[in-house]
Amino acid sequence: xxxxxxxxxxxxxxxxxxxxxxxxxxxxxxxxxxxxxxxxxxxxxxxxxxxxxxxxxxxxxxxxxxxxxxxxxxxxxxxxxxxxxxxxxxxxxxxxxxxxxxxxxxxxxxxxxxxxxxxxxxxxxxxxxxxxxxxxxxxxxxxxxxxxxxxxxxxxxxxxxxxxxxxxxxxxxxxxxxxxxxxxxxxxxxxxxxxxxxxxxxxxxxxxxxxxxxxxxxxxxxxxxxxxxxxxxxxxxxxxxxxxxxxxxxxxxxxxxxxxxxxxxxxxxxxxxxxxxxxxxxxxxxxxxxxxxxxxxxxxxxxxxxxxxxxxxxxxxxxxxxxxxxx
Amino acid sequence: xxxxxxxxxxxxxxxxxxxxxxxxxxxxxxxxxxxxxxxxxxxxxxxxxxxxxxxxxxxxxxxxxxxxxxxxxxxxxxxxxxxxxxxxxxxxxxxxxxxxxxxxxxxxxxxxxxxxxxxxxxxxxxxxxxxxxxxxxxxxxxxxxxxxxxxxxxxxxxxxxxxxxxxxxxxxxxxxxxxxxxxxxxxxxxxxxxxxxxxxxxxxxxxxxxxxxxxxxxxxxxxxxxxxxxxxxxxxxxxxxxxxxxxxxxxxxxxxxxxxxxxxxxxxxxxxxxxxxxxxxxxxxxxxxxxxxxxxxxxxxxxxxxxxxxxxxxxxxxxxxxxxxxxxxxxxxxxxxxxxxxxxxxxxxxxxxxxxxxxxxxxxxxxxxxxxxxxxxxxxxxxxxxxxxxxxxxxxxxxxxxxxxxxxxxxxxxxxxxxxxxxxxxxxxxxxxxxxxxxxxxxxxxxxxxxxxxxxxxxxxxxxxxxxxxxxxxxxxxxxxxxxxxxxxxxxxxxxxxxxxxxxxxxxxxxxxxxxxxxxxxxxxxxxxxxxxxxxxxxxxxxxxxxxxxxxxxxxxxxxxxxxxxxxxxxxxxxxxxxxxxxxxxxxxxxxxxxxxxxxxxxxxxxxxxxxxxxxxxxxxxxxxxxxxxxxxxxxxxxxxxxxx
Numbered sequence: 001x002x003x004x005x006x007x008x009x010x011x012x013x014x015x016x017x018x019x020x021x022x023x024x025x026x027x028x029x030x031x032x033x034x035x036x037x038x039x040x041x042x043x044x045x046x047x048x049x050x051x052x053x054x055x056x057x058x059x060x061x062x063x064x065x066x067x068x069x070x071x072x073x074x075x076x077x078x079x080x081x082x083x084x085x086x087x088x089x090x091x092x093x094x095x096x097x098x099x100x101x102x103x104x105x106x107x108x109x110x111x112x113x114x115x116x117x118x119x120x121x122x123x124x125x126x127x128x129x130x131x132x133x134x135x136x137x138x139x140x141x142x143x144x145x146x147x148x149x150x151x152x153x154x155x156x157x158x159x160x161x162x163x164x165x166x167x168x169x170x171x172x173x174x175x176x177x178x179x180x181x182x183x184x185x186x187x188x189x190x191x192x193x194x195x196x197x198x199x200x201x202x203x204x205x206x207x208x209x210x211x212x213x214x215x216x217x218x219x220x221x222x223x224x225x226x227x228x229x230x231x232x233x234x235x236x237x238x239x240x241x242x243x244x245x246x247x248x249x250x251x252x253x254x255x256x257x258x259x260x261x262x263x264x265x266x267x268x269x270x271x272x273x274x275x276x277x278x279x280x281x282x283x284x285x286x287x288x289x290x291x292x293x294x295x296x297x298x299x300x301x302x303x304x305x306x307x308x309x310x311x312x313x314x315x316x317x318x319x320x321x322x323x324x325x326x327x
Numbered sequence: 328x329x330x331x332x333x334x335x336x337x338x339x340x341x342x343x344x345x346x347x348x349x350x351x352x353x354x355x356x357x358x359x360x361x362x363x364x365x366x367x368x369x370x371x372x373x374x375x376x377x378x379x380x381x382x383x384x385x386x387x388x389x390x391x392x393x394x395x396x397x398x399x400x401x402x403x404x405x406x407x408x409x410x411x412x413x414x415x416x417x418x419x420x421x422x423x424x425x426x427x428x429x430x431x432x433x434x435x436x437x438x439x440x441x442x443x444x445x446x447x448x449x450x451x452x453x454x455x456x457x458x459x460x461x462x463x464x465x466x467x468x469x470x471x472x473x474x475x476x477x478x479x480x481x482x483x484x485x486x487x488x489x490x491x492x493x494x495x496x497x498x499x500x501x502x503x504x505x506x507x508x509x510x511x512x513x514x515x516x517x518x519x520x521x522x523x524x525x526x527x528x529x530x531x532x533x534x535x536x537x538x539x540x541x542x543x544x545x546x547x548x549x550x551x552x553x554x555x556x557x558x559x560x561x562x563x564x565x566x567x568x569x570x571x572x573x574x575x576x577x578x579x580x581x582x583x584x585x586x587x588x589x590x591x592x593x594x595x596x597x598x599x600x601x602x603x604x605x606x607x608x609x610x611x612x613x614x615x616x617x618x619x620x621x622x623x624x625x626x627x628x629x630x631x632x633x634x635x636x637x638x639x640x641x642x643x644x645x646x647x648x649x650x651x652x653x654x655x656x657x658x659x660x661x662x663x664x665x666x667x668x669x670x671x672x673x674x675x676x677x678x679x680x681x682x683x684x685x686x687x688x689x690x691x692x693x694x695x696x697x698x699x700x701x702x703x704x705x706x707x708x709x710x711x712x713x714x715x716x717x718x719x720x721x722x723x724x725x726x727x728x729x730x731x732x733x734x735x736x737x738x739x740x741x742x743x744x745x746x747x748x749x750x751x752x753x754x755x756x757x758x759x760x761x762x763x764x765x766x767x768x769x770x771x772x773x774x775x776x777x778x779x780x781x782x783x784x785x786x787x788x789x790x791x792x793x794x795x796x797x798x799x800x801x802x803x804x805x806x807x808x809x810x811x812x813x814x815x816x817x818x819x820x821x822x823x824x825x826x827x828x829x830x831x832x833x834x835x836x837x838x839x840x841x842x843x844x845x846x847x848x849x850x851x852x853x854x855x856x857x858x859x860x861x862x863x864x865x866x867x868x869x870x871x872x873x874x875x876x877x878x879x880x881x882x883x884x885x886x887x888x889x890x891x892x893x894x895x896x897x898x899x900x901x902x903x904x905x906x907x908x909x910x911x912x913x914x915x916x917x918x919x920x921x922x923x924x925x926x927x928x929x930x931x932x933x934x935x936x937x938x939x940x941x942x943x944x945x946x947x948x949x950x951x952x953x954x955x956x957x958x959x960x961x962x963x964x965x966x967x968x969x970x971x972x
Contacts, residue, residue, distance in 0.1 A: 008801045010788025012719040023715040030716055031786075034706035041673065041702045048681035049695060054617065055687065064686050065843040069876045070618035075678050079622045082674030083667055090709075094663050097713040098656055104715050105652040121491075155649075160486040161582065163647055163722065167788050171718025172647040176583065177485055178576025181649035194799075198722035198790045199647075200479050202486055203406040206793035303406050 009194040017169035018186040026100050033089045107182040111152035119162030119175035122204035123280040140267030141280045143212045146220040155181040166195035187214030203303035209281025230258025242322025273326045335890040340861035347893050352857035363917040365449035370456050371435025378428035385419035388412045393810040399798040409794035410477045415470045417480030423463050425600040433542045439848035442527025442864045444898035447520040450915045455514035457925030462507035469499030476500040484574040484585045489567045501564040502932045508557040515546035523903040530866040530906045540627045541606025544634045545599035556592035590641035598637040604741035608694045611748050614844040615691035616683025622675040629668035636665045646717045662712035689763030693744025700736025725785025731778045751841045755853040756834030762826045770819030777812025780805045845870040850886045862889035923953035
């Protein structure tokens with residue numbers, strides 16, 4: 001894949017999708033107001049402190065008592081003027097906020113695609129729905145969407161609260177147990193957009209990323225068709241041994257469609273080899289990292305829910321050989 | 328029964344009178360006096376020292392985190408260590424430092440500012456301190472045994488529930504917070520009554536220092552909102568220990584119930600820990616600008632207005648929880664509006680400097696720089712008020728920068744300025760001025776080096792509460808700068824400690840009024856005698872000690888002639904608004920009852936923590952005995968009305 005991450009993949013000062021884009025001018029407006037206010041107040045404060053210091057009048061007073069008190073009227077015009085001027089950018093911000101809120105809150109009434117995303121400790125379950133049961137499939141930590149199409153994301157709380165955030169495409173919405181929240185995304189151009197859980201959710205909150213891959217509708221359809229397929233049959237003895245191990249060891253938590261591994265409490269592995277990362281964006285998915293992750297997940301992601309399996313070198317190599325066939 | 332009517336003697340003080348008062352008011356020396364003292368000055372100093380100890384602990388926790396975050400993918404701390412550290416850091420700074428330090432200043436200063444001899448309820452004051460200390464020890468006992476809070480200071484469910492958090496961590500935190508709530512509540516009740524009933528005659532409500540307005544407003548808010556958080560923690564404790572389902576959707580509970588209860592308390596609490604500090608600046612700055620505060624009435628009004636608006640903004644912590652847009656827009660609007668009362672204070676302070684003759688002493692440096700830090704923390708808060716923008720900003724380091732500008736910028740800078748300002752009153756000695764300037768510049772540069780770039784870290788998308796971060800985000804260099812700045816800031820605070828230890832013994836003698844300040848605490852010797860005022864002063868303006876120079880030549884305050892009130896441990900009670908004397912208050916003697924009541928209450932909480940009936944019963948027995956001792960009728964404490972007319 002030739003899609004690279006830009007220099008600051010989680011910065012929200014640039015956008016690549018409609019929903020994030022509509023907020024961006026308001027963000028910059030507020031930022032410039034904030035910076036201007038700080039500069040103006042700094043200048044006023046500096047002048048106020050320097051314009052009439054006591055030391056210049058009575059040459060370095062021995063005591064503060066030597067500095068006479070100032071008598072005079074109470075210049076409350078400072079306050080009325082200051083507050084009035086402050087109110088102008090404030091009212092603009094308020095109105096602009098309401099307008100932007102109306103144009104981004106959604107959810108859209110006629111989405112082109114509906115996804116169900118569930119936050120788990122510490123990974124993302126992504127379910128592509130369809131009216132036809134045969135068209136439904138699940139993947140993890142990687143969301144593919146067609147460019148230019150509006151995608152409704154229904155957010156479910158799997159265990160504790162997490163927050164779904166893909167800064168280039170959309171601001172945050174929490175996934176909360178007991179309720180369904182809505183977010184929506186529409187990518188304006190193809191690309192790979194990183195997302196991150198932003199509600200503290202326990203030990204491995206730091207390693208709970210996801211990636212959104214926006215691609216042409218044709219490429220998306222191709223990907224979707226591939227994801228629908230069950231796991232291919234094994235072709236070599238080590239792959240066959242690997243499949244058995246995956247079924248009996250990994251299958252207590254994971255699913256590989258078309259095999260005996262059918263549990264749903266951890267990421268679906270049916271097409272794990274097609275995914276770009278492992279362990280919710282923690283590692284790039286390559287053979288070395290895959291082995292390392294299976295061999296000692298607690299070293300890679302301490303306190304994560306994936307236990308060490310204590311596989312022998314042979315077993316590890318068989319499991320890897322099998323998983324690599326799950327394209 | 329009608330109170331007995333007496334006529335207080337009016338006169339001037341003399342040696343004999345002062346000796347008599349001293350006999351009446353002095354705390355016995357030794358450890359007996361230590362546990363029994365109800366002297367507000369003693370309690371205030373204890374609050375300040377205890378809160379500074381917690382500031383130090385919270386600071387060490389922060390430095391450990393800053394080492395871990397100095398570069399990407401460091402592994403100095405394990406995830407669960409880091410998570411307990413950041414949670415304990417938040418708990419410590421917000422609950423055990425920021426509010427108690429202000430209670431400490433207020434406890435020490437209020438009766439002196441108000442021209443009174445003690446707080447309205449001296450024993451309640453002692454109880455408030457002992458319970459605070461006990462809650463702090465209980466919470467830290469959890470942390471030191473590996474059972475510290477591990478879900479942030481905000482402690483969201485369901486992660487705090489037993490299914491996800493099986494250890495004792497959350498039980499320590501829940502019970503510790505409920506215990507601390509008792510301290511806050513009795514302290515708040517005491518402040519409210521003290522403000523309305525014990526002001527010197529003539530000190531009508533429009534003549535009190537702004538610090539009184541700030542602390543009073545904060546404590547009225549505490550009385551309203553602390554029950555919400557105590558309830559939140561109680562329900563959590565019930566869920567965890569008795570299988571109730573208040574927060575469990577599987578049992579019909581609501582996850583967001585926690586967030587509403589917590590933030591209904593949590594947001595006003597933020598104002599409770601800045602308004603008194605802003606009051607310290609409003610009162611201290613004029614002394615160094617050699618003129619009265621500009622716009623006293625507006626600043627007092629803005630203080631109250633901030634709090635009232637502050638009750639209606641809690642949902643801005645919950646913009647990402649999927650609440651309906653229309654509802655959120657109200658909270659967004661209210662959050663924007665808070666800018667206006669804040670602007671009142673800022674322009675009042677700048678105008679005071681502008682139209683004054685600033686004297687660059689250390690307290691002035693802290694107070695005036697606080698204005699800038701306040702504005703930086705304010706405008707970043709203004710940005711988060713906008714719902715769509717906040718959905719990007721929230722839970723990134725931008726908000727971490729914001730809260731530190733608010734809490735360090737407004738609270739710590741005002742407090743350290745306040746230490747430089749009032750240390751001479753506390754001890755009779757001046758803090759070293761050269762070391763003070765060095766102290767200020769180290770803290771100011773260190774703080775801004777650490778937290779100004781952190782706004783950018785946030786804008787570049789670094790999420791909060793992560794124990795480590797990858798190199799992919801491009802946040803490494805900024806984090807390194809922050810870590811360096813935080814160590815410099817910590818060094819600055821260390822200089823304060825050095826200065827205090829050094830000057831306590833060898834500082835220049837201060838005299839009663841080293842800054843030529845205007846308010847009543849500077850009319851008594853430094854440190855003040857146990858009875859504060861030998862005679863009860865009568866107040867005729869906001870600036871009693873400056874009247875001879877800026878007054879209108881009308882009625883003046885009298886400091887050295889007034890009610891003698893030496894027939895017992897007495898002070899004068901006045902009416903709530905106009906401060907007309909209407910009762911002679913008999914103040915309680917030193918007593919062990921508050922200490923034992925606090926001890927018994929703590930034992931009950933320990934019993935609840937370990938579900939031990941025996942321990943619980945012992946606790947109840949101690950509480951009952953302490954209450955009997957406390958409430959034992961005493962002829963000395965009957966109330967008497969002064970003769971009117």
